[in-house]
Amino acid sequence: MAANTHQLFREQSTGKKKRERTRSALLDSAISVFASKGFEATRIIDITNHAALANGTFYNYYQDKDELLRDVATGLAVEITGRINDEMEGLTHGPTRVVLATARLLQIARQEPEWINVLMEGVFIVPELQSATVQYLRQDLEMGIKQGHFNVTVNLLLVNQILSLIRTALLLDPQAGDNTMAQTCEAILRLLGSTPAKAMKQVSSVFQRHLEN
Amino acid sequence: MAANTHQLFREQSTGKKKRERTRSALLDSAISVFASKGFEATRIIDITNHAALANGTFYNYYQDKDELLRDVATGLAVEITGRINDEMEGLTHGPTRVVLATARLLQIARQEPEWINVLMEGVFIVPELQSATVQYLRQDLEMGIKQGHFNVTVNLLLVNQILSLIRTALLLDPQAGDNTMAQTCEAILRLLGSTPAKAMKQVSSVFQRHLEN
Amino acid sequence: MAANTHQLFREQSTGKKKRERTRSALLDSAISVFASKGFEATRIIDITNHAALANGTFYNYYQDKDELLRDVATGLAVEITGRINDEMEGLTHGPTRVVLATARLLQIARQEPEWINVLMEGVFIVPELQSATVQYLRQDLEMGIKQGHFNVTVNLLLVNQILSLIRTALLLDPQAGDNTMAQTCEAILRLLGSTPAKAMKQVSSVFQRHLEN
């Protein structure tokens, strides 16, 4: 098992029953292997080997790879949205929320590149994830519109445009450098109707207040 | 063979030697099958069956699926960029070129949804295609900047942001309805620095002048 | 599975773990099939069918036919040289050792014709076997030279000449009748410098003392 890997699920299951611990081992291994070989190219035995389990053990927990990915991706989504939400507790300014959420997501990608890789593959297999994300985003957008900061009508295409800008950043620069992060946030604000000047100001202001570390 | 399928390569090869006609049958079949099952899930025998050929025949023409995809995607790219370029002959206004190219691409997707599907998969396998597209786009962007219409610095992320907006339209609405088309063009102009009002005006003006049919 | 087949490896593995027993089934089947169809003409499925296993099972044990042959031939070599050595324990007369080793090998061929067939094919694929045989032979030759019985200089060609005389006997008369056996032993002694008369006397003396049964 890779030594320097963050073991999200293992941590959550220490002290619990054996069944839960084995399941967590499969989930953590799945993250590593999916991230390094891609979902399609991953074979069941890659995951069980990585978890130091027998191949047959897999089928005590999951019917197939898809079901595992669903579990992994959902767990990751819960973890990530939890982290982001904690940070936005109490923020009521639409643009700030949108910029901050975007920036934090890219920061997490920087710290845990495997998570995001897997999450992005999961989104194609687990439609629920997509719609959950859409719900979060919609709220912030409508908040910004009411406050007069965004000049858009919220629809499915708009939400997906925003998500695709984030996805593009992750694909092009998986470590999400500062430039990538700023350019992506500004692009989203422009898309929502900001002028270039206002977008830039907004972004640097949020970065200074919330991300200075 | 599906009856209602446009047979791009078959048309190009009627009257030519048998070898060329068989190759075209493989290419056309590949478009259909890749589009319906996706590249990864497609088996060689799916393609040869669709073309009413024996499985072994495939290997008289290509070493593997990748090589075929490369050939298909390149052929499609040539066809599509040719069509778009023809229409933009002589246009020197940056924003008009960008809007028109986007709109025409989405129109072609409406007429030939299979083409775009396959082309988008091909872009991940054939890097040359990506960079060719990037070249085209860069020129128009720089034209618009010189003319004072765009407020951006051209970099790889920007170009990919624009492409991702087009891709999002195709994924969400493969038939690319008029609303999708307009919203996508406006989004691109906003990304390039337009105000919402200017973007909308620009788009409707281009649509009226060049797409009224 | 052929009923009258000696099952060398099966005998060695009864009582052991399943993995070992399956491996032995493959080895024994390989001997039978290689011997009857030849190595080249043998298909993986011939071996697994003969062993009443699924084709895929083969790959749980060997990467390819070559690896299996290596295992089979090595096992056979160990068995055969073991038997011959047991019989020569304590013999210090060079010509006697050479004649006896030759005769015993041909006798084993008579009892287990499949073993020798496979071993001879294996020698071309597993160089270690060849050189092991060469080592054995060299020692006996040099013993005979020191004792003044052989008039030769030991080199690679000489060793191979002796081996080729044995091989010729096996090819022409796989059951190695008494005449073949005697003529081969005498030929080897002549090659090593004996006169016809001495060679004949030597051979019949060894046969009487060691092979009368």
Place this chain on the structure above:
Amino acid sequence: MAANTHQLFREQSTGKKKRERTRSALLDSAISVFASKGFEATRIIDITNHAALANGTFYNYYQDKDELLRDVATGLAVEITGRINDEMEGLTHGPTRVVLATARLLQIARQEPEWINVLMEGVFIVPELQSATVQYLRQDLEMGIKQGHFNVTVNLLLVNQILSLIRTALLLDPQAGDNTMAQTCEAILRLLGSTPAKAMKQVSSVFQRHLEN
């Protein structure tokens, strides 16, 4: 087509009809390809490619690879035995004939290594060749016996022992250096009953008289 190849059959067919010339091209190509890849590993298309012919052309001349090998090997045998016989015209001394035939064969192997490779593969497929060789050899052996030079009874095993000594020389040292040649001739004479001293004398005498160049 390899430039430095001796083209036995091509030479024999220049000026003849096209059918004959194409057949010769196949035969000459077969020698080269069989010699370099081995008979088993050679595919029909290897031969036709080498002959700059279409694959289908092969079947205008032969039913399969075996038939071609039979033709090639027979042609080579005729050529080689012809050359050796020419040289032995009028020689009536048994040992001299045996030594000379052996030496000349090894010399030809030195000049045309491909011929011998192919011939040796052919012997396993074309039994007639083996028996023809046996006939030649028998005559010389019986001549030597009548003359009191050989102390053997001629049988199939004896003849094959002699052939195997020659084969061993060719396998171990395809270029058949002088030492290999001498040691092989002496081995044959020893096998036929000569003492080491007489064998050596006989060989060097023949070499001096007939091979000094």
Place this chain on the structure above:
DNA sequence: AATGAATGAGCGTTCATTCAT
């Protein structure tokens, strides 16, 4: 619960062979 040996369907690939041109 965990194991890991066994399975066999299903794929890619080769290549001798046929046959219309």
Place this chain on the structure above:
DNA sequence: GATGAATGAACGCTCATTCAT
């Protein structure tokens, strides 16, 4: 006679899945 495109049987090999231990 020569061509070379097309064929399809036959093989090697992988891997998800089962199940006795």
